[in-house]
Amino acid sequence: LDSRRVKVVEVGPRDGLQNEKAVISTDVKVELIERLVKGGLRCVESGSFVSPKWVPQMASTADVLQSSRLSALRSTHKDLSLPVLVPNIKGLDSLLALPPNLTDEIAVFVSASEGFSRANLNCSVAESLSRLEPVFRTARDRGLKVRGYVSVVLGCPFDGRVEPQQVAHVAKALRDLGAYEVSLGDTIGVGVPRGWDEVVGACEQQGVPARQLAAHCHDTYGTALASILHCVSQLGIRTVDSSIAALGGCPYSPGATGNVATEDVLYALSASEIPTTVLAFDELCQVGEWISAELGRENGSRVGKAMKGR
Numbered sequence: 001l002d003s004r005r006v007k008v009v010e011v012g013p014r015d016g017l018q019n020e021k022a023v024i025s026t027d028v029k030v031e032l033i034e035r036l037v038k039g040g041l042r043c044v045e046s047g048s049f050v051s052p053k054w055v056p057q058m059a060s061t062a063d064v065l066q067s068s069r070l071s072a073l074r075s076t077h078k079d080l081s082l083p084v085l086v087p088n089i090k091g092l093d094s095l096l097a098l099p100p101n102l103t104d105e106i107a108v109f110v111s112a113s114e115g116f117s118r119a120n121l122n123c124s125v126a127e128s129l130s131r132l133e134p135v136f137r138t139a140r141d142r143g144l145k146v147r148g149y150v151s152v153v154l155g156c157p158f159d160g161r162v163e164p165q166q167v168a169h170v171a172k173a174l175r176d177l178g179a180y181e182v183s184l185g186d187t188i189g190v191g192v193p194r195g196w197d198e199v200v201g202a203c204e205q206q207g208v209p210a211r212q213l214a215a216h217c218h219d220t221y222g223t224a225l226a227s228i229l230h231c232v233s234q235l236g237i238r239t240v241d242s243s244i245a246a247l248g249g250c251p252y253s254p255g256a257t258g259n260v261a262t263e264d265v266l267y268a269l270s271a272s273e274i275p276t277t278v279l280a281f282d283e284l285c286q287v288g289e290w291i292s293a294e295l296g297r298e299n300g301s302r303v304g305k306a307m308k309g310r
């Protein structure tokens, strides 16, 4: 494998949909995952086991995972990963109460700032890290891989500037707990290449190399692609999170728009001759058109719109 190859983690069915007000049927969620996988994506974050009072849209995650259509996908694609987000041991217990082998991976999330930690997890950063200890332990016992997210790495809607050292501290804590990869979330989409230099540099100084990091950009200020190209071509990051049709926005991040669009990331990487793990670009553009129509939204992907006009 080309060591420059970039892995794309699709977060649309989770990060993209969690903020939608209207109830989206389990069928549509399953069909979205199915289409994304048929479009060549092999890591598709498929839901979260969080409090349904806090994030009602994700309440159907157990149904989504248990759908027979996803079982069929799992048996066809042995390399498929359908991670789900869990905030605490209760979330992991809900997953483990289901039949086995619905997923091989969970994702946990910690904030780099105190303000966002309160809003998103209702506890301090230190408390959230200690609450994750049993989650990591149980996941290890059950053979589940754990991906860690750090939120608000380039700015917090409540606390403002976030120190790169604080991001690095949380990233290292997650790695030391057992996360195989730490995804750095620019939750409010304010990042630019210079900020990523500082954050990734601070993580590396703490002993978390760029190869264990992922860039998770929201595109609120239109700088996500600039940041991603910089992270990949200059900083050695090899995993990028994105969302089909730029769906999304975090419920606890006022004003944040969607994640950077998967189609836009794939176009920018391929036009820069940076290989990715995804091949079926045209199909994915159609998936973006389809889900935008299902949700009654304009397609948030620039590339998706351009491809439609061709």
Ligand code: HMG
Pocket: 015, 018, 048, 049, 050, 051, 052, 054, 055, 085, 087, 088, 090, 091, 092, 094, 109, 120, 121, 122, 149, 150, 151, 152, 184, 185, 186, 187, 216, 250, 251, 252
């Ligand atoms: P809390 O209220 O402090 O928790 O919420 P609690 O332990 O006091 O429990 C309160 C109630 O929630 C109880 O129910 C629990 O049973 C229930 P009640 O007795 O009132 O009926 N509960 C749960 N129910 C289902 N699943 C669970 C669970 N845990 C407790 N796992 C809690 C704490 C973490 C649960 C809450 O704050 C929560 O669910 N937060 C989720 C927030 C969320 O999903 N945010 C979006 C995802 S993160 C994100 O988008 C950022 C990311 O994309 C990266 C980036 O962009 O930066 C990853």
Ligand code: MG
Pocket: 015, 185, 187, 216, 218, 250, 259
């Ligand atoms: Mg996010």
